[in-house]
Amino acid sequence: MSENGWQGGGRQEYKCGMPASISSPPSASPALDRLSCYRALSARDARFDGVFFTGVKTTGIYCRPVCGVKTPRESSCEFFSSAAAAEAAGFRPCLRCRPELAPYALQQNLAHAVWQRIAGGALNDGKLERLAAEVGLSSRQLRRVLLQHFGVTPVELAQTQRLLFAKKLLQETGLPMTEVAFAAGFGSVRRFNALFAARYRIAPGELRRSAPRRTCADGALTLRLAYRPPYDWDRVLRYLSGRAAAKVESVDASARSYARSIRVGELTGWLRATPVEHRSQLQVEVSPSLAGVLMPLLGRVRQQFDLDANPAAIEAHLAADSLIADRIAASPGLRVPGAFDAFELAVRAVLGQQVSVAGATTLCGRLVERFGDACETPLAGITHHFPLPARLAAADPADIAAIGLPRARAATLCALARFAAGGGLQLRPGASLEQAVARLKSVPGIGEWTAQYIAMRALRFPDAFPAGDLGLQKQAAPGGGRLTEKQLAARAHAWSPWRAYAALALWME
Incomplete structure (x- = not known):
């Protein structure tokens, strides 16, 4: 050994x-x-x-x-x-x-970033060379990295993920066997049946017959995602509620649910997420129209709700600081709410420059109404999809400014849209926080605060920290004063590598 x-x-x-x-x-x-x-x-x-x-x-x-x-x-x-x-x-x-329900144990390193892409279906087309090129490695180097960290080859890792996802669909949905096979990334039902039976020693149909039946209104597919407890769901909902994009997202405090319209590639639909009582699981209802993209979709839901965090490890580290310890003790289960779509969150961050949270939310609603695409859903208030990058990139800045923005900020939105349409928000696996922030700051009008905020919520860097935030500077200051950006950055050094979580602890009182 x-x-x-x-x-x-x-x-x-x-x-x-x-x-x-x-x-x-x-x-x-x-x-x-x-x-x-x-x-x-x-x-x-x-x-x-x-x-x-x-x-x-x-x-x-x-x-x-x-x-x-x-x-x-x-x-x-x-x-x-x-x-x-x-x-x-x-x-x-x-x-x-059911091992497929286990929360992930991801790291900020290349091997786990590649694993996350594979878990989202990156190798369902079998093109290892393409994935290796995206990562910046040869296929041989990629194989060596995954063997070193996980003990399996990329193909073996992808095969296990497909089988476990198919098992999940068999046990949690009523999708026809053909749709299960293709949703899990198999090229043929025959191949799926043979591999499933060989690996798990049970036929897919037999497993389905033994699984409990679940029904849902509106014909929705109902799936469950696990997390490590505790999870302060109500505090996350409060945070999202004040920032929800009108007509695209909604939060129902009484039902403890979050809902939104969805667009993944050419497919459109909706989802609703609700915590499962007495279980460390999130129930996700998805419209049947999105069955073909369930693998990447659920991966994005996991990121949006930070389901793979290890709260005990994070809070044990942050609790060493008395400034944050009392906040954590009063409401354990700290999470950093993410974003289903990185461009959507980046636009929201730009709209939030030098205005209140409520003001930015109002502007976002106007942007959706003016440039978003209408859609039909069974969800109250969900009537539009968020504008695509290409739509805003082609827009006249004057038309964007008409929603109530300064002309310079409208120009920033156009530049951001061009940046996103060109793949600027798609980072190479293993990219560092410093690289991500520098890349974002290359967009005219995006400074350190905006870049750190996008990195924290949309790009999922746990150590991102917008030290220029006025609210954080006030919350971290003793005696009701205010720290400077430099002082706050120095104060936050001890919170690394979980500074994003420290920021949320200070923001969410």
Whole structure:
């Protein structure tokens, strides 16, 4: 066994690194030893859900650490860094804890950024060379990176993701088998049936017959996404409610739900997200018209609601500062609300320059009404899609300014739209926060505050921090004063690498 945890047969196990204790939650990429894994498994510790998977040699099944079955003997367990590694070792997924529901354990590094793209269907077309080119590597280098981090090749990783997603659709939706196969990225139903039966030792139809039936109004597809508790859903809803784009998004506080119109490529529809009572899961209702893009769509929902955060690890770090500790203690489950669409959030950030939150929301509603496309949904108040980058890029700045903007800011929106239409908001996997901010600031009219805000919410950098924000400068100052941008940046240094979460703790009282 080497220091990277390699073993014959492609298995990757946690063998070294962290002391044999689970008193503290893992970081984003823990090097857990075997005893730590077994203790977490025995305690059914939700902090480790998605961080590792347990293969049980006596049954040939692999589970999440939170599985409710009787804890196996330590000698019967093997521990894997990913579901793909467990399946490459010959284990099949547990039908009770359902490994496909596990929250991800993502890091800010190249391997996990590539994994995230593959989980969203980037290899469903089988074009490894194209993905490698997007990443900036050769296919051979890409294979080596994923083998080193996950113990499986890109093709094996993609195959596991497709099978697990198909399993999810079989157990949670009533989609016809053909649509399940294609939604999960399989080129043919025959190939899907054969691979599913060979890998999981059960036919797709048999699995569906054993799954509980769920029905939903409006013919919507209902799926569930897991997260690590706690999750302060009500505080996230309050934050989103004040910033929702009229006619595109809506928040229903009484139903504790968020809804919006959706456009993914050429397909359009809608979704509604609601927390599941007494479970660490988010229920997502999706219009049937979006069945063909469910893999990337659900990945974007995970990012929008920050479902892969490890709140225990984040809050343990931030609680060392008394300024934030009381806020966290009063409302645990801190998250950074993201965005379903990066361009949409970037436009909202520009509209928010030098105006109040309410003022920016009003301007955003006018922009949608003037430049957005009308749509029909069963959701009250959801009547439009957000304007496409190409539409705003082609618009006359004077027409944009007519919604109540200074001419210079309208010009910034046009420049941002051209930037987005040219792929400017699509970062290469593994790009740093500094690179992302510099890239955004190349757009005329976008400065440090706007770039950091976009990086924090749309591009999902956990250490982004808009130190120029007036509200943060006031909240961080003692005695009701105000820090300068330089003073706040110095004050926030101790909050790294979770400065975005510190910002939300200060913003959301």
